[in-house]
């Protein structure tokens with residue numbers, strides 16, 4: 001009889017791993033939050049607060065024309081060899097806060113600080129740093145099912161707090177990619193779908209950036225469409241590992257900043273902005289559930305392109321690292 005009970009217990013616990021999640025979606029597990037590079041992936045319960053800090057570092061090196069690598073020459077690119085970019089690093093410090101005013105609405109605010117550095121073929125180095133565009137968002141709960149699935153709407157708006165007047169030390173206006181903001185109010189809508197089983201979780205987010213009007217230099221950065229799909233495995237009660245695919249498509253700049261000599265360098269050319277890119281990412285989430293750090297989360301994610309096609313001539317994206325800390329109470 002004891003043997004029978006033991007077999008029953010073992011087989012029940014084994015098969016329960018295969019069955020769907022019992023009960024609603026839960027944030028109280030490491031993969032209760034998406035990969036750290038995904039914004040607005042989760043909501044909170046009424047009255048809950050969250051603070052977060054993310055550090056994102058993006059490396060670009062080598063030139064591309066459409067989907068091909070090209071030599072840094074005038075012959076290959078149509079731009080003066082001296083004025084072609086060689087590499088660029090973009091570091092972003094992202095400070096975020098979330099608060100759930102009800103079980104239906106979670107509010108979000110995000111302040112980013114940018115630090116850009118670009119080297120040209122002639123050895124010139126250009127730098128810009130400062131506050132980027134402030135983003136506010138409301139996440140609205142669309143549906144929650146009893147088997148661990150849920151869906152929400154992201155309604156975000158970014159305010160033109162970032163400078164579009166960044167200059168090189170010689171007084172020339174820096175290119176579009178070195179500016180800190182868009183100069184326009186931008187609408188960031190998205191739909192997010194989440195699903196959990198006992199040991200796995202999945203998510204998908206479809207969204208974009210829609211620019212409203214044009215900025216005071218008479219141009220508008222390209223609108224962007226983005227689709228992300230990820231899956232994560234809960235390894236222990238505190239640790240999960242994730243894989244993510246992300247596709248985004250951003251169009252070129254509409255209009256032009258007449259302070260920039262657009263024939264000189266692709267960095268200054270409105271038609272050499274925006275790209276279609278598919279990336280693959282691997283990430284880890286760690287969730288402290290006990291002790292003094294209970295409620296804190298640490299996460300890291302590395303992403304690299306598997307396919308990219310730039311508009312005009314641009315630097316090739318190599319990799320993106322995102323490291324993050326989150327604390328909810």
Ligand SMILES: [Cu+2]
Nearest residue numbers: 042044050098
């Ligand atoms: Cu949160």
